[in-house]
Amino acid sequence: MHIFYPINPEYNTSVAYFSMEFAIHQPLKVYSGGLGFLSGSHMRSAGAMGQNLVGIGMLWKFGYYDQARNEDLTMRVDYTTKYYSFFEETGITVPVNVFGKDVFVKAYLLKPTVFGTAPMYFLTTDIPENDYLSRTISHHLYDPNEETRIAQSIILGIGGGKVLDALNHNIDVYHINEGHALPIAFHIYDHYKNWEDVKRRFVFTTHTPEKAGNEEHAFDLLQRASFFGNVPIEEIYKLNADVDGRFDYTLAALKMAKKANGVSQLHGEVARKMWQGFENICPIDHITNSQNVDYWADKALLQAYHEQNDNWIRIRKKELKKQLFELIADQTGDILDPDILTIVWSRRFAGYKRPDLIMRDYNRFMDLIDRVNQPIQVIWAGKPYPLDQEAIGIFNKILQTTLISSRAVILVGYELGLSALLKKGADVWLNNPRYTREASGTSGMTAAMSATLNLSNMDGWVMEFGKNMENSFVMDHSTAADVNEQDNQDAYFLYKKLEEEVIPTYYTDQKKWSQMIRKSMDDIFPFFNSDRMADEYYKKLYNS
Known part of the structure; x- marks a missing residue:
């Protein structure tokens, strides 16, 4: 396999790493959130460590989406065609059967020298050889249309496998990051004609800590889509991966893989309990998510840390806060104060992550912001997922509060660049998901790399x-069965932690801080x- 750099003998096993999204660098907009941030950091480290690994992803014509504002400042979803000059032609185009017809898949190469990663191949169907409907398969990351979503998995899995074959890459292990690329397992079967060879070569990472969140579709729809490739249907039945006539991607992956992993110690425990009632499940280990220090950490803060110069860390943090606040002023018109304790909640907007928990007791929240002495600022x-009306509604509800307070702001355009600014400029990184719903989470890791303290419950990592x-402020979490009561109790724990520990420490004990x-x-x-x-x-996973 041509990797473009010397292979470290420790990592000689050849691996193909499949992910529906990769957050590699700000100019390459083919990601939505944490899954992409994770896979992007993995590719950076794999390249830096000389690993014999290639990434396989999709080249989304419109990316995820561009987050903008309507005239009333509420959130708007925009789709803009993305053009990239840094990809190289491979000369590889392969046919993939999707819903009974050949769809042509073209592969582009992202060399390690461009963004400091392992070599990566990005697939597109948006080429002249295809009709319009086939071209749209690679238009939108996580397309809301069910048939298009299934087609995307087929293109990534089987298309990615065919591209590797055409490139004469001799792959020892195929690794899928979440279940999206599951059809690669059926492509492997097509080579070897037995499940034992699939199991020797296939590994799986699961990120979803609830059965209801794992992707599944009607068995007959997947069969009609050619999701199973050339595998005889009686062999698919042997997997026993369908529940009530619906084929479960995660269950199938756990039956076909030699080994799987959750993405934190807690998530590994949760995943083993989730799937323990099913037969022929592979072992589920855990490998805790991490992020790439070289990419995320502020270099001046790193130097001050290594020189054990706490005073310079304080000075640099204030500089970084001012840089963030300049961007905020430009976007919102609000000028924040670098001397005020600044709390950031920033990640993919989703209901279970509870971005508005800090506002649950609205009067108490406003009191914290409006204090004359020891106030807070919140960013x-x-x-949100572009069709998640609940999450978009939360975004717009928060906006209404930010319009009446200069110490509360909500930003649009959350991508790698803004994420880095927020993590470097925050004093406190707030994380308050419903307990066990966050498989790992990684945003707090990258915040800590730039001298930001975490305020979190004990979920995930x-x-x-x-x-x-x-090293952080750790909140209690509710064990109430009722979601509303759980949110009430967790909001109480959050206010208590802010009022009794976070705020007093910041304003009265900078040595402790x-x-x-x-x-x-x-x-x-x-x-x-x-x-x-x-x-x-x-x-x-790979060498075991």
Whole structure:
């Protein structure tokens, strides 16, 4: 396999890593949120470590979407064609059967020298050889049309496998990041004609901690779509991966893979419990998500950290806050104060992540913002799924509050560049999902890399990191069965933590604040750097 750099002998096993989205760099807009941020960091570390790995993704014509504002400042979804000059032609175009006809898939190469990654191949159907409907398969990431969504999985999985065959890449292990690229397993079967060879070569990472969140479709629809490739239908039946006539991607992957992993220690436990009642499930380990330090951490803060210069860390943080606040003033007209405690909630907008939890007791929230002494500033940013009316409604509800307070702002255009600015400019990174709903989460990791303290419950990765009043502020979480009561209790825990620990420490004990920042950075760099994660994938999944 041609990798374009010397292969480290520790990582000689040849791996193809399939993901529906990759957040590689700001100019390449083929991602929506955390899954892409994770896979992007994995590709950076794989390249830096000399791993024998290639990434396989989709070249989305319109990206995810461009987040803008309507005239009344509410959120608007825009779609704009993306053009990229940094891809190279491979000369490879392969046919893939989708709903009974050949769809032609063209592959472009992203060389490691462009953004410092492993080599990557991006697939598109938006080429003259296809009719209009076939061209639209690679237009929108996570297209809302069910048949198009299924077609996207076929193109990524079977199309990606065919491209690797055409390139004469001899792949030892095929790794799918979430279930989207599941048809690659059927492409492997087509080569070897038995499930044992599939199992030797196929591994799977699951990110979804609830059965209801795992992708499934009607069995007959998938069969009609040629989702199973050339695998005889009686062999598909042997998988016993259908529930009530619907084929479950995750269940099928767990039956076909030699090994799978959750994305945090807690998620590994949750995943094993979720699927323990099913037969012939592969072992489910855990490999905790991580992010790439070289990409995310502010270089001046890193230098100050290594020189143990806490005073320079404080000075640099204020500079970074001012840089963030200049962007905020330009976008919203609000001028924030760098001396005020600044709390950021920023990630993919989704109901279970509860971006508006801090506003649940509205009067108490406004009191925290409007205080004459020891006030807070709150910044929100993030993209909802474009058809998620609940999440868009939360975004617009938060907007109404930001219009009446100069200490609360909500931003649009949440992509890699804005994400980095927010993480570097925040004092506190707020994370308050419903407990066990966040498989891992990674945004708090990258915030900690730039001297921002986490305020979080113990969900996902935080269980392995958080030490209250040492490296972060850790909230209790409700165990109430009723969601409304759970939100009420968790809001109470959040206000209590803010009023009794976060705000007093920031304003009255900067020595303690600096100690916590140092401890946070001490704890984040060794384990939550994606170099550790990329190494662990080889040791736990690829070479096992």
